[in-house]
Every structure is written in structure tokens, then in C-alpha cells.
Amino acid sequence: MIRFKNVSKIYPPNVVGVEGVSLHVKPGEFVSIVGKSGTGKSTLAKLLFAEERPSRGKIEIGGWDITHISDRDISLLRRQIGVVFQDFKLLPKKTVYENVAFALQVAGERPRRIREVVPKVLEIVNLSNKSDRYPKQLSGGEQQRVAIGRALVHSPKILIADEPTGNLDTLNSREIMDLLTKINEFGTTVALVTHDRDMVNRIKRRVITLEEGKIVSDVEEGRYKL
């Protein structure tokens, strides 16, 4: 599903984001990418959804070589990859429903399909009863669930979560992790970028550890060891 072959990202003038990263994530896998701040976790996530292009190496998503992906194709890639961030990135003037529907609207989906899909997604993230609320009327955990819902509307094959629990308390973090696990059980490949030790240890899935831009360990059913 995801294949990195000796990928490096060097920022000018000579700052290493990641260096010589090779990895393979199988379809339906749940992988946590961990490491201290500044070790290249977010760079790796950005390379996955083509926010950044690699300086060297090759990246394939579902057999699609996105190493030199054109600007035109980025939108197609992003309709197949859901992305969730620490700061939620919700539109404050849109309701929960509208925030989720927005992802379909900008992709040109028909209103009928939007009316079908959005309620289902809101049910998955357990927000059906709050679809008319605005982000500021929700807790942090609920806002993150809206963001996950928005990431899911395209039925992506891969969900990238970049520090999704970074702004949340333990209870809300657990809820989010349970939701991500549930989504993974439905068959979506999940790449979780985090430095939340408890959450990683709790789910007992594959853990890739980065240090200074390089993979220093890659363990099935691993633990956060740093």
C-alpha cells in the first residue's frame, strides 16, 4: 500500500527532514510512526500526501509512483488519502455537517451523494446528534472526530493522522485512538504519527521509530521505547 525506497528530504540549505527511509506498509495495516520532536515524523507524513516532494528516493502509494507527482494529480491523490491534523483544521463558520460535506463539495460530488454519505460518516464518528453545531461549540475530541469524519468521506484507502491527540486530554485521546482502530478494522490503512507514548503502547500495533530523520527500529506489535 505504502512503499518508501531510500527516501530523503533535504530542506535548503542543508537541513535533513528524513534520510534514507525505506519502508513498506501493507494494505489494512495500522502503523505508528514515533520519535522525538524534529526527528522527521511530520516530514514523513507530508511526503505521504504530497505536501512535500522527496529530494531523493521513490514513494509509491497503492502502486502509484508519487515521487514526482504533478500539481494536477495531487488533488486526485488526496481524494484517496484522508489526513487528520493536531489542530483539526475545521472551518469555524461551517457546521459539523457542512465541514464534512465540504470535502465532497470541492471534489465535485453531487448533492444527492453528499446527502447520502455525510450522515453515515457522522454516525461512524458518533456525531449524528451534533451535526448542526459549529466547531467552537464542540470539545477538542469532538472537533477531532469531525476532522476524522471529513477525512473519511472519500472512503480513503489510507488515513494519515499527524499527532491527532496532540491537543487532547487522555480521555479524548483514547476516544480518538479507539475510533482510528475501528476505522482500521473496517480495512483502511492507518498511518499514525505521534509522540504519545501511552496511546502507542495501548494499541499494540506496528511501531516505526525515527531518530534524526532515519528509521532506527521497525517492530510489529511494538512499543514506544524512546
Added chain:
Amino acid sequence: MFVSSYRVSKFAFQNFWRNFWLSIITVSMLLLTLITINILLVMNVVTDRAISLVEDRVEVSVYFYNYTEDTTLSSAVAYLRGLSQVRNVETVSAQEAYEQFVVRHGDDEQIMSSLEELGENPFGPSLIVKAHTVEDFEVIINALDNPQFRDAIREKDFSDYQSIVERIRATSDRVRTFGVALAVVFLLIAILIVFNTVRMGIFIHREEIAIMRLVGASNWFIKAPFLLEMIFLSLIAVGITMVMVYPVVAFLEPQMSVYFGAESSGLVAYFTENGLLIFGGEFLALVLVTLFSTGLAMRKYLKV
């Protein structure tokens, strides 16, 4: 495609309403540019009309001695009609000249008694020669020096229309140069304002744009609302110009009768006959200019 176009239009209108005052300023600047251009057009029409009216009056009256024979007169008429510069030659016979004189001075007893004392028709025949343009004037005057009838000519009477036309042209050229300079200045300001409006729009919508990119909106979908908004603003500016121009020219036309006499300045007719071409052309030109400016702003500030 239809659904996307609808949403792009919706975003464009949202941009317009959310930056309402900025939109008003942009439309005002576009409007000023268009008004200047239309004032230049009005000036052009009025000047052309004035020159054509003056040229219409360009004529040389050629008076022959009263002993001039008909054959000499006929050969002069034939010769003049053969010149490409001559538009028309009108012959006034000695008898007609006499009758016209009587009609003109019939009430003046002194003149009439003097005429009676002469006992015969003192007037000779004359020709009224009309030229196409004032530039033809000189050729016609020179042509009248033809030895075939030169000695039969008593007097050539003409006014210096060329200097009148030159004065009209010189004045209108000066005003036109100033108008074009003003239009260019307004256009440059309009380009800067459009640039700034789009930049502000991008800034205001930066969150929305970032999320659009994140969830897979195409570049076209992100850029199109800004382009459409500027096309919409251009349309408003042209619409307001149209609504202003027609009543203004309708008001001006009778005011100009002071200068044009019974003739019309032709302003209303000009804008009615060429309205589609004028305002369609202005709209297209404005769209090109605003799209150019929008393109520059998006290239600089909209990283998609």
C-alpha cells in the same frame, strides 16, 4: 461539471459579499476607467461630426463676367466635374443671380432703384463648387487658373475652412491625448486594485483554501472563484457604464444643437447602433485586464 460550476459561482459570490467594500472600490475604479474611455468616444464622435459638417460647407463660388458665353461656362463646369476632388458643381445663371439679388434686397428701395438705373442685368453667371475635403480646396483653386476660362472669371470667393478644421483637430487631439493618458492611469490603478482585491480574498480565505487543497480540490476549483469574481465585477462596471452613458448622451445631444444647428451631433444614434460593439468590446477588454491582474495575484499568493 454543472455542480462544480454552480459551487464555483457560489464561492465567487461569497467572495464578493464578504469583501463588499473592497468589491465596491474595485468596481468604482473599473467604472472610472470605462467612463474616461466613453468620454473619449463621445469626443471622437462629436469631433468627427463637427469636421464633417465643416467639410460639408467647403465650397468655392466662382463669379464670371456677365459677357461670358454659355460654351465657356459649360466647358468650365465639365472640366471641374472631371476633377476627382470635386463633389458637386452647381450653376447659377445670370438671370438666377439677378432674381436672387432682387429677392434678397427687394425691400431696399435705394438698391433697387440703382439696379433699375443700370437698365440691364449686371450679374454674370456663377458656379458653386463643392469639394470632398478641405485638403481638396487648393487643387480646385489652382484648377480654376486653366487658360480655357481663366480670363472669364471675375472673382473667386472662398473661406479659409482649412484653418477651422485644423483648429478643431488640434484641440480635439490635445484633449484626446490627455484623455488617453488619464484612461491609462485609471487602468493601471484598476490593475493594482484588482491585484489587491484578489490578494485580500486569498488572505481572507486562506484557511478555506488550505482545507480545499487538503481534501482534494483541483487547482481549477480553487482558482476559478477568484477569476469569476473579477469577471462579475467587470460586468457590473460595464453595466453601470451603460446605464450612465445612454441618458448622458441623450441629454447632451440637444445641448449641442447650439453648435450643430439643425444637424444632430449623432451621439445617441452612434451609441445605439454600436452599443453592442462598444460595451461588448469594453467588457472583453476589462475581463482580459482583470484576469491578467488576478492571474498575477494568484501566482504570487495562491500556492496551489
